[in-house]
Amino acid sequence: MNKIQYTLLFVCLSIAFSGYAQDYGYKYGIMTIDGKIITPAIYDGVDGRALNLGEYHLVVEKNGRKGIIGTDGKQVGEIKYDYVSVFARPMYEVRLDGKCGFVNKHGQEAIPCVYDSYVTTDDISEWYCMRKGDKYGMVDNLNNVIIPFEYEDINYYE
Numbered sequence: 346m347n348k349i350q351y352t353l354l355f356v357c358l359s360i361a362f363s364g365y366a367q368d369y370g371y372k373y374g375i376m377t378i379d380g381k382i383i384t385p386a387i388y389d390g391v392d393g394r395a396l397n398l399g400e401y402h403l404v405v406e407k408n409g410r411k412g413i414i415g416t417d418g419k420q421v422g423e424i425k426y427d428y429v430s431v432f433a434r435p436m437y438e439v440r441l442d443g444k445c446g447f448v449n450k451h452g453q454e455a456i457p458c459v460y461d462s463y464v465t466t467d468d469i470s471e472w473y474c475m476r477k478g479d480k481y482g483m484v485d486n487l488n489n490v491i492i493p494f495e496y497e498d499i500n501y502y503e
Contacts, residue, residue: 371389372386372387372388372389373386373388373389373390373391373405374386374387374388374391375391375403375414375416375418383416383417383418384414384418387407388405388406388407389406389407389408389409390405390406391403391404391405391406392404392405400415400450401415401416402414402415402416402421402437402450403415403416404429405424406424407424410424410425410426410427411424411426411427411428411429412424412425412426412429412452413429413437413448413452420452421450421451421452422448422451422452422453422454423452425441426439426440426441426458427440427441427442427443428440429448435449435470435471435486436448436449436450436455436456436486437449437450438463439454439458440458441458442458443461444458444459444460444461445458445460445461445462445463445475446458446459446460447473447486449486455486455487455488456473456475456484456486456488457488459477460475460476460477461475461476461477461478462475462476463475463476464476464481464499464500471485471486472484472485472486472491473485473486474499474500475494477494478494479497480494480495480496480497481494481496481497481498481499482494482495482496482499483499
């Protein structure tokens with residue numbers, strides 16, 4: 346007989362959503378505190394710390410790939426990345442095949458995974474310091490080049 350084990354995932358995630366991860370044979374799903382199943386246990390991992398502009402999202406892993414789902418259980422974009430940051434700014438940092446980019450809260454890859462690295466800026470900036478090859482530049486949240494990729498180093502200061 347299979348045993349269902351419940352693991353506390355969200356102690357106090359928010360007033361709007363508090364729930365548990367459901368662990369069933371090393372697969373995870375999401376359920377509310379009152380037992381309503383939000384997603385069945387189909388994920389290899391769930392991380393519930395992702396907060397994006399006041400909205401909670403969950404970083405999930407399935408078949409070795411990561412993606413984002415909403416607290417309603419709906420998938421936000423594709424589950425295809427090697428890495429998804431749980432520390433969101435206006436967008437989530439993602440990595441795919443050694444390249445980084447950014448996905449917005451709707452799951453759209455606003456900055457494609459074509460950059461080699463990302464230099465941290467503030468949490469509300471809509472500009473992103475990126476490295477392409479051995480040169481640095483800056484793009485906005487729609488991937489428009491703000492500062493050309495011709496510099497050996499770049500830093501962000503407020």
